[in-house]
Amino acid sequence: MIRCTECALRRTGAFKPLDEEDILYIDAMKRAHLALPAGAEIIVPGAENTELYTLYSGWAYRYKELPDGRRQILHFLLPGDLIGLQAAMSEVPLYGVIALTPVSICVLPRKRIWNLFGTMPELAFDVTWLGAREESHVDENLTTVGRRAAAERIAALLVGLYRRLLGLGLVSEGNSFALPLTQQHIADALGLSLVHTNKTMARLRRLGFYSQSDGMVTLPNPHALESLSQFDALDDRLRPLI
Amino acid sequence: MIRCTECALRRTGAFKPLDEEDILYIDAMKRAHLALPAGAEIIVPGAENTELYTLYSGWAYRYKELPDGRRQILHFLLPGDLIGLQAAMSEVPLYGVIALTPVSICVLPRKRIWNLFGTMPELAFDVTWLGAREESHVDENLTTVGRRAAAERIAALLVGLYRRLLGLGLVSEGNSFALPLTQQHIADALGLSLVHTNKTMARLRRLGFYSQSDGMVTLPNPHALESLSQFDALDDRLRPLI
């Protein structure tokens, strides 16, 4: 099990530095470090006693499903994101979380979250902060789905992921990054049909907005995508990591 | 100014009972009690130093706007809801909040929120809980906009509001309640055009799913609307009130 004192994520510089004391507290709170394969269900809708997790590496997504099977992806999760805060607060999660790639996650038993509030107010504040930030992401996604046209939606998705990955050091030379999403995932996140997603993406590629090969996406001109999508970026100041 | 010890909202029975001590703490934290007219901007996008509020009476909505003017309503706010938690956590709000009716709100200076975390862990937990609950509402709205057809969206909106108002004691005999929304608000919340919203609502009325007169909406059969919309209700256990 990886100790929080040796957390590779912290060393990316994307996160707010913490006192040694705080890190040790988080380390004590951490119960396990799990590795799960792609497709694993990290949070199951309706399941009781869900734990809180921090995504350490890999991608995941949070989704809701209607009784008749229609699915909406609410949010993509990247390293450093909390998983299951809502579920840990209320009794039962109304959503699910599934790993998109092989992931590794830190397990923070929900009961200890309560202790955190009692003894480490600054860390408790950070948890709330992360929850608020996640809500901002959902806000932006709702705006995308509600008010942007198909091409703008895809542009907004690509730019949003690009910016988040940039902060994590996961974008390489020439603005390219690994994108482990199928077109079905993209369609489900953007409220589009699979076919229309495919055709719209093909058009954006033809127009040179992005290119794709071998699971990697390249954005030759992120600014062009950004203005196409009218994307509203979150401030990228340092954020806490629990 | 209304003292928290005499809070009429608490007496509705919709909220988690608190110790006298906690109520006095909140009362001390409260800086003012404002009355604002319909249309007032409670949170202005991009404004610095926004405070945290609790909506005491009336309706409001939270929204985002694209640079070109398209608007998405993210969430409707009803009495007891926190206003501006996200804004209070990060520096600058990425969204706005506007009063739909005349409202009265309790002002909780953001600096004192930090004290709350230091001295009143249980209340701090409640704040986080309320933030998580709000995110659940946005999740549901995203699912509505992304994956439901127009008639389903309207049904989901009506049922969602109905259930929330029911808990607050704001639904009267025969399942009717005041709905201070124009069709433009509904269109902006559901990601539809005004014209299509109008036609779809007319159809639902013709089919007897709801009726409207004098600013009041009546749901003769909430269950029918609920199954039309496949609405995913939040648990309606007691929630905290700060």
Add this chain to the structure above:
DNA sequence: CGCGGCCTTGAAGTGATTCAACTTGGGTGG
């Protein structure tokens, strides 16, 4: 009386969905 906000309705246009078929590539089992 006239104006503006809100609701309503018809008609035309289009962006997105649905249906259907075919390609490609990696993985598996005979």
Add this chain to the structure above:
DNA sequence: CCACCCAAGTTGAATCACTTCAAGGCCGCG
């Protein structure tokens, strides 16, 4: 080792839900 299979991507065609444009009605208010 090849045949087959299945998941994922692609493409064309028909249809439909929703948007846009346009016009008119109702009502409260200055």
